[in-house]
Amino acid sequence: MQLTDLNSPGGIGANCLLLQFDGLNIVIDAGLHPKLVGMPALPRLGRLRGLPIDLIFLTHCHLDHLGALPVLAKDHPNTPIIASRETEGYYKRMLQNSYQVMDRQRTELGVGEYPLYSHRDIAATTRQMIGLLAGQPRHFETNSGQRITFTLHESGHVPGAVGLLLEHHHRRIFHTGDVLFSDTALLNGARFPGGDMDTVIIETTRGATARQADRESEINRLLATIGHTASHGGSVLIPVFALGRMQELLRVFQMARADGRLKRLPIYISGLGIELLNQFDKLSRKNSSVRIRKRILRELGAVKLPDSHHPGRCGPAIYLVSSGMMVENTPSYRVAAELLGSHQNTICFVGYCDPDTPGGTLLNLQQGDKFLFKAYRKTVQALAHIEKFDLSSHADREDILHYAMERNPRAVVLTHGDQPARDWFRDRITEIDPACKVVDPEPLRTVTV
Ligand SMILES: [Zn+2]
Ligand SMILES: [Zn+2]
Numbered sequence: 001m002q003l004t005d006l007n008s009p010g011g012i013g014a015n016c017l018l019l020q021f022d023g024l025n026i027v028i029d030a031g032l033h034p035k036l037v038g039m040p041a042l043p044r045l046g047r048l049r050g051l052p053i054d055l056i057f058l059t060h061c062h063l064d065h066l067g068a069l070p071v072l073a074k075d076h077p078n079t080p081i082i083a084s085r086e087t088e089g090y091y092k093r094m095l096q097n098s099y100q101v102m103d104r105q106r107t108e109l110g111v112g113e114y115p116l117y118s119h120r121d122i123a124a125t126t127r128q129m130i131g132l133l134a135g136q137p138r139h140f141e142t143n144s145g146q147r148i149t150f151t152l153h154e155s156g157h158v159p160g161a162v163g164l165l166l167e168h169h170h171r172r173i174f175h176t177g178d179v180l181f182s183d184t185a186l187l188n189g190a191r192f193p194g195g196d197m198d199t200v201i202i203e204t205t206r207g208a209t210a211r212q213a214d215r216e217s218e219i220n221r222l223l224a225t226i227g228h229t230a231s232h233g234g235s236v237l238i239p240v241f242a243l244g245r246m247q248e249l250l251r252v253f254q255m256a257r258a259d260g261r262l263k264r265l266p267i268y269i270s271g272l273g274i275e276l277l278n279q280f281d282k283l284s285r286k287n288s289s290v291r292i293r294k295r296i297l298r299e300l301g302a303v304k305l306p307d308s309h310h311p312g313r314c315g316p317a318i319y320l321v322s323s324g325m326m327v328e329n330t331p332s333y334r335v336a337a338e339l340l341g342s343h344q345n346t347i348c349f350v351g352y353c354d355p356d357t358p359g360g361t362l363l364n365l366q367q368g369d370k371f372l373f374k375a376y377r378k379t380v381q382a383l384a385h386i387e388k389f390d391l392s393s394h395a396d397r398e399d400i401l402h403y404a405m406e407r408n409p410r411a412v413v414l415t416h417g418d419q420p421a422r423d424w425f426r427d428r429i430t431e432i433d434p435a436c437k438v439v440d441p442e443p444l445r446t447v448t449v
Pocket of ligand 2: 178
């Protein structure tokens, strides 16, 4: 098999992988690089032009996997795009949100080429999209008579996220996508296939991080922090990703209310997270593994954060708002500007924050340091408590290593990780099975696996 990583800057970046064997050309994901703007944020899709692509797979709806799909689809308008039924249900909403962000950045950052695609391009992807149930094998035959079988397998990462099994003659190739093996309040953990594989393609996101606390104890610590803050008259800001984490925490609050770990407090949430909740409500009625209904908002008394609301001036409350990294001009940034200056309040980060984002900067401050809210030209003394909780939606490195090595693979391909993370996997795999070929693909260079 020939493999080309089209994520030109490397690292986690703009995911897009080309697999070629026996005349078949398969593309997995087409993402946008989260830290780059304009054309450089796209994978090198030019490399695919003129190549007859047989199938495009979309593993899930995070923008580092989905964000460039309309551009790829426009270049290959007759290629089927395969995703899970859940992903099919809400990927367009994610793309529309990405369009709005690019449209805003066009003026804010002066990026002339934004947006990289139009609403029409987003709508056009519908004609190619095929949503499938996980766990059901499908056969595909090309015009030239090549046959392949593929099966999507739930990967537990966000609603609809899947890994991909390709079977060609007697060769089995498995791509994990982004994966979480443990169950959460919102989703089951990954349901991956057993048996031997010829090649396993793995995500390596947490390869440089040793396992620390388990999810359950982190959730209990979060609930205790909320209780403690509220009992001292303070409010809690939890910056969250609108996709997945926000709905998971609503489910956590629902269960914690029922068993007394969380007292009744006003809960404010933000826009895209509510829209996605409505989508997930539809999915959970259709026998999907997503476990959330929109009535949860009524049960919890959770409401959309009003524009006129002033956090910190209306008594204790929970602000469960995006963005997770507190990016400028998002609801979490706005709430932080109001809560940071008082020692009564707590800001709880529950996911990864890039060090270059406002959230990352805040995490590195000492209490009492000054923090500049650039977008508001306002400096605040950081008196609120800043806490970090590990509620990652990526599996521990040991779990991924264990899954891959149990497959007795001839080769393991490393993707979706920074270099130290990939190096950890390479070293451990070589230690466990010196005969196993470890491939850490150099971007844009075609390698034989
Ligand atoms: Zn993801
Ligand atoms: Zn990802």
